[in-house]
Amino acid sequence: MKSKDWLILSIITFLTVLSWTVYDVYHTVVTSTITPVxxxxxxxxxxxxxGGILFNLxxxxx
Amino acid sequence: MFPIQINQANYTQRLKVFLQSEEIKAYTMAIxxxxxxxxxxxxxIKPTLxxxxxxxRQIQDYEEFDKQLEDKINMLLKAQExxxxxxxxxxxxxxxxxxxxxxxxxxKKIEKISEETKTELSRLEINEVDFINSPDKxxxxxxxxxxxxxxxxxxxxxxxxxxxxxxxxxxxxxxxxRLMNTRRIISxxxxxxxKGDLETxxxxxxxxxxxxxxxxxx
Numbered sequence: 096m097k098s099k100d101w102l103i104l105s106i107i108t109f110l111t112v113l114s115w116t117v118y119d120v121y122h123t124v125v126t127s128t129i130t131p132v133x134x135x136x137x138x139x140x141x142x143x144x145x146g147g148i149l150f151n152l153x154x155x156x157x
Numbered sequence: 158m159f160p161i162q163i164n165q166a167n168y169t170q171r172l173k174v175f176l177q178s179e180e181i182k183a184y185t186m187a188i189x190x191x192x193x194x195x196x197x198x199x200x201x202i203k204p205t206l207x208x209x210x211x212x213x214r215q216i217q218d219y220e221e222f223d224k225q226l227e228d229k230i231n232m233l234l235k236a237q238e239x240x241x242x243x244x245x246x247x248x249x250x251x252x253x254x255x256x257x258x259x260x261x262x263x264x265k266k267i268e269k270i271s272e273e274t275k276t277e278l279s280r281l282e283i284n285e286v287d288f289i290n291s292p293d294k295x296x297x298x299x300x301x302x303x304x305x306x307x308x309x310x311x312x313x314x315x316x317x318x319x320x321x322x323x324x325x326x327x328x329x330x331x332x333x334x335r336l337m338n339t340r341r342i343i344s345x346x347x348x349x350x351x352k353g354d355l356e357t358x359x360x361x362x363x364x365x366x367x368x369x370x371x372x373x374x375x
Contacts, residue, residue: 098184105191112195116203123210128218137225142235144243152249155340 252340256373258286258316259341263370266339267320274332276324279363284317315371317346322364323353329364336366344369 096104175181240247255262260283271278322332337343346367353361 098181098188101188102184102191105188105195109191109195109198112198112203116198116206119203120206120210123207124214126214128211128215129222133222137222137229139225139229140232140236142232142239144236144239146243149243149246149249152253152340153246156335156338157252157340 249340253342254313254371254373255341256375258372263318263341266341267318267336270332270335270339271322274324274328274335276322276328276332278320279323280319280321282319284319286314286316288314312374313371314374315369317367317369319365319367322366323361325360326362329362333364333366336368342371 176185264281264283267281268278322329324332333345333348337345346369347365348367349365351363351365353363
């Protein structure tokens with residue numbers, strides 16, 4: 096192999112490693128560390144309750 | 158050993174001459190630099206950067222998670238307050254939507270209403286209850302898949318019933334009103350009216366009621 100071939104090979108290696116590093120960092124940045132189980136845990140619930148329903152039911156025949 | 162020493166000397170000499178060329182020096186420096194950077198990128202820079210961004214992401218995620226968890230705790234506290242407020246009346250909900258089908262309760266209730274409204278209960282049928290969500294055979298394939306999907310998504314299950322009563326118009330009306338006014342949720346699916354027993358003066362009417370009631374899935 097000539098010196099020029101070695102240079103091309105080293106540049107290609109460098110670019111490959113660079114893109115691998117960039118991709119890996121990007122992947123780390125965009126991937127959430129919260130598990131689906133945790134997400135399920137923090138799902139909001141509605142604390143409001145329509146008391147009128149109970150009143151209406153009370154008026155009905157048992 | 159001697160011939161090898163000669164070869165090594167020659168080789169060193171040739172290498173020195175080779176490296177004295179400016180072009181070769183430049184190439185060698187560039188190639189070694191690229192390989193060195195690549196090597197350190199793989200074994201030092203990449204792990205460091207990945208760890209750094211991973212930790213930063215974790216901090217962001219857990220801050221957000223902590224906030225959401227706090228909101229959830231506040232909601233649960235509010236829900237608990239509401240529950241304390243209506244605690245004594247929650248049995249009403251169980252009566253409206255029981256956790257069991259409670260067929261006997263429904264039958265007795267219909268019988269009781271019929272007795273109290275002086276209507277004659279000539280027929281009372283309860284449909285089969287499908288506890289494993291098998292589709293209705295009378296429906297088309299598309300309807301079946303829709304029904305099945307809806308049924309799977311719902312938290313409650315239903316079963317139908319048919320009843321036939323015979324009585325005066327007023328009594329039958331009262332029967333229906335009372336049936337619809339029970340705490341247990343009942344949907345009226347169809348209502349058929351016809352002439353009743355003519356031997357009693359022709360004032361009686363026959364009403365066929367088809368309804369549906371519900372219970373919570375376990």
